[in-house]
Amino acid sequence: MDFSTYLFHCSGLANLMVKSKTKDDPLSQTTKSYLRDIFIQEVYKRKKYTDSKYTKKGTMVEPDTMDLVKTVTGKTYFKNNKTLANEWITGTPDIITLESIKDVKSSWDLWTFAEVTEKKARDDYYYQLLGYMWLSGLTRAELMYGLVNTPEFMVEDELKKIYLLNRLVGDFDVEKYKPNYIFDDIPAKERLKTFILEYDQLVIDAIKTQIEYSRAYLGSLSL
Amino acid sequence: MTNSIVEYMGQEAVSKNIQETLGKKTPQFIASVTSLVNANEVLRNAEKKSVMLACLTAAALDLPINQNLGFAYIIPYKNKKGEIVAQFQMGWKGFVQLAMRSGQFETINVSDVRSGEIGDESRNRLTGEIVFTWEKDEKKRAILPVIGFVAYMRLINGFKKMLYMTSQELDKHGNRYSQSMKKGYGLWKDDFDAMASKTVIKLLLSKYAPMTVEMQRATLADQAVVGDNDYDHEYVDNETPTAGEIANHKEQKRILIAIKEAKTLKELEECREAVGDDGVLSAVFSRKFDQLAQEKI
Numbered sequence: 001m002d003f004s005t006y007l008f009h010c011s012g013l014a015n016l017m018v019k020s021k022t023k024d025d026p027l028s029q030t031t032k033s034y035l036r037d038i039f040i041q042e043v044y045k046r047k048k049y050t051d052s053k054y055t056k057k058g059t060m061v062e063p064d065t066m067d068l069v070k071t072v073t074g075k076t077y078f079k080n081n082k083t084l085a086n087e088w089i090t091g092t093p094d095i096i097t098l099e100s101i102k103d104v105k106s107s108w109d110l111w112t113f114a115e116v117t118e119k120k121a122r123d124d125y126y127y128q129l130l131g132y133m134w135l136s137g138l139t140r141a142e143l144m145y146g147l148v149n150t151p152e153f154m155v156e157d158e159l160k161k162i163y164l165l166n167r168l169v170g171d172f173d174v175e176k177y178k179p180n181y182i183f184d185d186i187p188a189k190e191r192l193k194t195f196i197l198e199y200d201q202l203v204i205d206a207i208k209t210q211i212e213y214s215r216a217y218l219g220s221l222s223l
Numbered sequence: 224m225t226n227s228i229v230e231y232m233g234q235e236a237v238s239k240n241i242q243e244t245l246g247k248k249t250p251q252f253i254a255s256v257t258s259l260v261n262a263n264e265v266l267r268n269a270e271k272k273s274v275m276l277a278c279l280t281a282a283a284l285d286l287p288i289n290q291n292l293g294f295a296y297i298i299p300y301k302n303k304k305g306e307i308v309a310q311f312q313m314g315w316k317g318f319v320q321l322a323m324r325s326g327q328f329e330t331i332n333v334s335d336v337r338s339g340e341i342g343d344e345s346r347n348r349l350t351g352e353i354v355f356t357w358e359k360d361e362k363k364r365a366i367l368p369v370i371g372f373v374a375y376m377r378l379i380n381g382f383k384k385m386l387y388m389t390s391q392e393l394d395k396h397g398n399r400y401s402q403s404m405k406k407g408y409g410l411w412k413d414d415f416d417a418m419a420s421k422t423v424i425k426l427l428l429s430k431y432a433p434m435t436v437e438m439q440r441a442t443l444a445d446q447a448v449v450g451d452n453d454y455d456h457e458y459v460d461n462e463t464p465t466a467g468e469i470a471n472h473k474e475q476k477r478i479l480i481a482i483k484e485a486k487t488l489k490e491l492e493e494c495r496e497a498v499g500d501d502g503v504l505s506a507v508f509s510r511k512f513d514q515l516a517q518e519k520i
Binding site for chain 2: 055056057059060061062063064066067076078079081151160163
């Protein structure tokens with residue numbers, strides 16, 4: 001398979017940009033492991049199972065988080081379904097407006113939401129959003145973290161799991177954990193964090209270089 | 224007959240398990256399992272262990288597995304591997320039985336609701352209670368269309384609660400939780416009334432009733448291929464929509480609301496891209512566009 005024109009997904013760009021610990025090798029072990037997964041997926045059509053309750057909730061409640069954004073900012077945004085691509089990367093930003101790219105993340109609970117700081121947000125999603133800016137030609141991105149209710153059947157599943165574990169220690173009252181998944185009592189304003197990210201051509205150039213190395217590495221792989 | 228359910232239950236380890244669970248009731252249990260399996264060819268070909276564990280669950284709850292009685296059902300299903308397995312299903316009478324046995328209920332019942340027996344004005348928004356005007360003439364009532372099902376319970380301590388669901392809501396519920404209903408067969412298709420009755424009573428009990436150990440066990444095992452313990456139950460007929468499907472549905476609803484709430488053509492235009500080529504949304508968008516254009520807003 002020819003990987004010389006392979007388009008990397010924006011969501012995976014951070015994996016390409018992990019610094020290598022070896023001077024002679026531009027690709028880190030993390031990057032190589034990520035590239036091996038792509039190689040197996042593309043050549044042998046096998047995809048690693050990576051689904052989790054966190055990503056499931058994130059996907060399911062994305063529209064609810066957009067409603068939260070509306071409540072707080074007064075602006076209505078709709079989900080973008082158009083996939084953008086150039087000769088290097090591809091991706092589907094959550095929201096594209098005339099001024100900026102917006103990406104919506106939904107936290108699992110109060111604890112994970114409280115952990116979100118500007119540094120963490122940048123560490124986790126800077127390259128992804130930079131990729132979207134590159135694809136759309138926009139120079140500003142907003143990364144929005146929201147905390148919205150967990151879907152009811154997921155709450156039931158969680159409580160069921162807690163029940164099965166807690167009954168071993170004689171604790172049958174799982175209802176007391178229900179508020180951990182419901183956040184209507186917390187003011188909407190407190191449940192939304194927004195971080196602004198800016199376009200940076202120097203970083204884009206660095207991404208291009210890493211993509212060239214990565215494509216070459218993909219072309220050299222075998223089982 | 225080789226590999227029969229009788230032979231399976233005769234194996235030392237299996238027989239010991241049954242004896243430990245049922246004690247003196249073992250011979251009666253073996254007789255009813257044998258008669259159940261002999262009467263159902265598909266169940267005869269089902270995996271023996273799943274049949275035995277499903278029946279054992281019913282027996283442990285002290286519910287008869289005679290399908291005609293409606294307390295509990297043992298239903299054959301094809302799992303994802305293509306094997307036929309037996310699934311344990313509670314009937315609505317089974318839930319009522321367990322509730323009454325707890326000694327905490329003064330009354331518990333379920334009924335269908337016919338056209339004309341409920342009106343919007345009879346709902347109490349605060350208590351959630353509905354006043355029904357039951358048709359007294361049974362002959363007249365029998366020909367009225369069923370519009371929903373209601374379950375009601377009153378505890379000895381005075382707590383009372385009802386749960387009403389329309390036939391459409393129940394249909395949606397069945398479609399969401401039963402893979403076989405989506406494909407046009409299974410209990411939801413064959414006996415909608417029984418499944419609807421069970422759904423309202425199960426939801427009422429799981430939300431508001433004191434949960435005895437028996438009730439918890441019944442709720443967990445219901446609609447499952449019973450495993451060796453509560454952790455191992457496998458829900459073969461349940462299929463929730465994917466996370467993506469749920470998100471798409473919610474997003475469509477958001478777009479629909481935004482179209483309906485648009486007060487000017489400019490506001491409406493902001494929804495145009497999101498409408499895309501969705502037929503329903505496009506139609507609603509066009510109607511709203513015409514309406515606002517006529518009002519020249």
